[in-house]
Amino acid sequence: MSETRTVRLDNLKRKSGKPKGRSVExxxxxxxxxxxxxxxxAPDMLIEHLHKIQDHHGxxxxxxxxxxxxxxxxxxxxxxxxxxxxxHFDVVKEGEAxxxxxxxxxxxxxxxxxxxxxxxxxxxxxxLGDKIRIQPVPCVGRCDTAPIAxxxxxxxxHATADAVIKAANxxxxxxxxxxxxxxxxxxxxxxxxxxxxxxxxKRTPEELIAIMENSGLRGLGGAGFPVGxxxxxxxxxxxxxxxxxxxxxxxxxTFKDRYYLERDPHRFLEGMLIAAWAVGIDRIYIYLRDEYAxxxxxxxxxxxxxxxxxxxxxxxxxLRRGAGAYICGEESAMIESIEGKRxxxxxxxxxxxxxxxxxxxxxxxxxxxxxxxxxxxxxxxxWFTAHGRYERKGLRSFxxxxxxxxxxxxxxxxxxxxxxxxxEYCGGMLDGHEFYGYFPGxxxxxxxxxxxxxxxxxxxxxxxxxxxIGSAAIIVFSDHDKAKDLxxxxxxxxxxxxxxxxxxxxxxxxxxxxxxxxxxxxxxxxEELSVTMIDASICxxxxxxxxxxxxxxxxxxxxxx
Numbered sequence: 433m434s435e436t437r438t439v440r441l442d443n444l445k446r447k448s449g450k451p452k453g454r455s456v457e458x459x460x461x462x463x464x465x466x467x468x469x470x471x472x473x474a475p476d477m478l479i480e481h482l483h484k485i486q487d488h489h490g491x492x493x494x495x496x497x498x499x500x501x502x503x504x505x506x507x508x509x510x511x512x513x514x515x516x517x518x519x520h521f522d523v524v525k526e527g528e529a530x531x532x533x534x535x536x537x538x539x540x541x542x543x544x545x546x547x548x549x550x551x552x553x554x555x556x557x558x559x560l561g562d563k564i565r566i567q568p569v570p571c572v573g574r575c576d577t578a579p580i581a582x583x584x585x586x587x588x589x590h591a592t593a594d595a596v597i598k599a600a601n602x603x604x605x606x607x608x609x610x611x612x613x614x615x616x617x618x619x620x621x622x623x624x625x626x627x628x629x630x631x632x633x634k635r636t637p638e639e640l641i642a643i644m645e646n647s648g649l650r651g652l653g654g655a656g657f658p659v660g661x662x663x664x665x666x667x668x669x670x671x672x673x674x675x676x677x678x679x680x681x682x683x684x685x686t687f688k689d690r691y692y693l694e695r696d697p698h699r700f701l702e703g704m705l706i707a708a709w710a711v712g713i714d715r716i717y718i719y720l721r722d723e724y725a726x727x728x729x730x731x732x733x734x735x736x737x738x739x740x741x742x743x744x745x746x747x748x749x750x751l752r753r754g755a756g757a758y759i760c761g762e763e764s765a766m767i768e769s770i771e772g773k774r775x776x777x778x779x780x781x782x783x784x785x786x787x788x789x790x791x792x793x794x795x796x797x798x799x800x801x802x803x804x805x806x807x808x809x810x811x812x813x814x815w816f817t818a819h820g821r822y823e824r825k826g827l828r829s830f831x832x833x834x835x836x837x838x839x840x841x842x843x844x845x846x847x848x849x850x851x852x853x854x855x856e857y858c859g860g861m862l863d864g865h866e867f868y869g870y871f872p873g874x875x876x877x878x879x880x881x882x883x884x885x886x887x888x889x890x891x892x893x894x895x896x897x898x899x900x901i902g903s904a905a906i907i908v909f910s911d912h913d914k915a916k917d918l919x920x921x922x923x924x925x926x927x928x929x930x931x932x933x934x935x936x937x938x939x940x941x942x943x944x945x946x947x948x949x950x951x952x953x954x955x956x957x958x959e960e961l962s963v964t965m966i967d968a969s970i971c972x973x974x975x976x977x978x979x980x981x982x983x984x985x986x987x988x989x990x991x992x993x
Contacts, residue, residue: 453498453508460495464503473504476790478772482515483722483753491522491530517774517931519569519756520722535565536600537582538591541684542875542907543575543833545921552579555593564600570758570925571684571875572723575833575907576840585725607725610694615737618698624743626806627702630709631744637667637710640809647813648825652688653678653761653798654873654902654972656891662795666785667711669793675713676789677704678766679799680721682758683874684925685905688829689799691841693727697734703805704797705746711795714747719766721754728753758929762971763796764788765931776933777971798903800829821847822888828901830889832858834908835865847888850880854908865910869988873902875922876976879915879983898982915988919980920948926977937974940965948981953992955985 467484471477481504485496492515501511515521524530536556540549549568556566574580577589581596584605588596599605618624629635645660666673681689692700708716720728731751739746757775760766764778767789788794804827808816817825824847833839837859844857850870854860861867867882872889878899880887887893894900909918927941940961947958962978969975984991 453501454494456498456502457495460493460499461502464496464499468503474772475504475506476770476772478504478506478511478514479518479755479769480753482511482521483755486521489530490533491524493524493530494526497523514772514774517757518754521755532563532565534563534584534600534605535567536560536596537567537569537572539570539572539574539578539580539582540568540921541571541575541925542871542918542921543685544571544579546834546909546913546918547578549579552581552591552593552596556581556596559593559597560600570928571682571686573681573687573690573721575685575687575831575905578833578839582723587726607729609726609729612694612730613696613698615698615734615741618696619743623698623806624702626809627705627709628744630706635809637712640706640710641667643809643813644805647808647816649801649804649808649816650826650891651798652800652829652903653681654683659797659801662785662797663707663711666793666795669786671712672715673711673713673793673795674789675704675708675711675716675795675797676763676767676770677716677718677797677799677802678761678763679724679727680719680754680757680760680766681799681903682721682761682929683876683903683905684922685833685871685874685907686831686903687833687905688831688841688903690724690727691831692800692803692829693724693730697727697730698738699806700799700803701734701738703802706805706809707795707797707802708747713795716747716749717770717789718749718751719754719760719770720751721760722756757931758925759931759971759973762973765971767794767796774931776931779970819845821845821852822849823847824888824890824893826890828890828904830857830904830906832906832908834870834906835862835867835910835912836860836908837862846890847893849888850885850906850908853889853906854885858908861908861910865912867908868911868913869909869915871905871907871909871918871922871980873900874905874907875925876972876979877902877905878979879919879987881915881987884987898979898986900976900979914991915984916948916953916991919984920945922980923948923977926973930973934968934970934974936965936968937970937977940969940974941977944978944981953985955992958985 485492497511501508515523522531538553579591581588581591583599585607586605588599641663649659650656679689752770760769760775762777763784765775769775784794784796819827826846828846830842842857869881923944927945930937930941932938965974965978
């Protein structure tokens with residue numbers, strides 16, 4: 433070996449006893465240790481600990497990344513990669529100025545865009561100056577009261593510049609807690625008796641799994657996989673088995689999970705516990721999106737009450753906090769996040785039911801999927817299947833926003849049509865607005881014109897039209913809007929939220945935004961790009977992102993002339 437080669441190798445060697453990267457500052461390490469307290473230093477707690485630093489300091493500095501890495505025995509690169517992946521962590525590099533103490537976040541996704549979000553952003557920038565940061569953000573799950581601004585953690589519904597400025601100046605920054613049904617009142621009304629009967633052996637797992645199979649209930653997070661079949665599949669996997677509940681509803685137009693949590697959290701918790709008991713699970717992880725600070729207060733409080741006054745033996749339950757990443761609505765990306773990593777979807781197979789959290793078989797459910805468990809078991813599967821229209825069965829919680837008089841969560845029969853939903857549940861269109869079109873399944877579910885407003889809304893009924901119902905997020909628009917503009921808004925969302933793992937999605941969404949922003953769409957090139965994204969993207973984000981633009985080309989051709 434040459435002398436030059438030897439010197440180069442010596443220069444690459446790590447000095448004995450000194451880690452690569454920044455040196456740990458004792459003061460920063462002490463701050464981190466105090467913030468973490470007695471909490472576990474296991475790698476899966478990384479995101480939880482980053483939140484503690486962010487909450488305390490308002491940002492995450494390089495010195496705190498170095499200290500946290502040392503305290504958790506992780507590489508600085510690993511901590512930095514995770515901290516910079518999630519939108520809600522403000523990582524400040526050495527020499528950079530930290531962000532202002534207060535941030536006002538204004539949603540700019542479809543429903544809020546229609547309600548004047550960008551005019552609101554401009555007004556706030558003029559009215560609040562430089563001491564308060566105004567940050568446009570993707571959907572915060574309050575589309576029914578658009579436009580939305582969040583002052584600190586306090587959401588301002590139907591936001592006006594005056595109302596937001598008043599809240600910011602008054603330091604009204606904490607998330608409010610709704611008037612929900614607490615544990616004692618839930619128990620007084622018969623709550624947890626079913627779970628108690630299960631634990632005491634008065635019901636059998638096979639009995640409950642059969643009931644859920646016969647109910648026809650399908651996963652209500654978007655994929656629609658039959659709940660009972662999922663229970664059976666996971667129950668047949670080797671123990672130990674785990675459970676993960678996904679409440680990261682980041683799909684623009686969706687807010688049903690928040691709606692139910694803010695009113696009846698224990699109905700969800702009891703359904704979750706029954707599912708865990710039936711499948712043989714003794715550890716549960718609840719993954720809640722960070723935007724739902726009020727729901728986090730409710731769940732933290734009620735989980736503590738439940739553990740202090742258990743109706744029966746409880747499994748271990750951990751509440752985990754998301755950090756602003758739409759991709760974590762995908763089950764395997766959520767699992768990566770719970771494990772303290774960047775939320776990037778896994779290649780499959782193996783499937784989550786076989787190899788999920790920490791390599792164990794995992795029962796993954798959307799919050800609403802287990803919300804209905806108690807009622808279905810107590811009333812029988814026939815109660816659920818008795819609902820429905822046009823040969824469809826069951827109930828659907830439609831999150832409706834946009835140009836209707838009564839936005840909100842509407843519980844309606846599966847198979848109801850868009851026109852029926854607007855007229856029977858939403859009080860009709862806003863005065864002066866004519867029904868023009870709708871997103872049947874949030875930003876990713878495609879767009880249909882009013883002329884196709886008589887199609888039954890349910891799983892599988894929209895597939896032949898290039899759309900899907902997903903989590904039943906309905907955004908209604910009128911003759912005051914252009915489908916072309918709304919599709920561009922959706923594509924910008926997908927560009928921002930792409931995890932970047934695969935090229936077709938990362939590059940495809942960005943290229944699509946550029947092409948769709950042109951006054952004249954190159955339809956042939958957009959179709960070629962769409963096919964590539966659909967065929968080659970790893971997960972549903974890239975595969976579904978072209979749905980709105982393809983819908984515009986197919987159903988709204990007059991807007992492109």
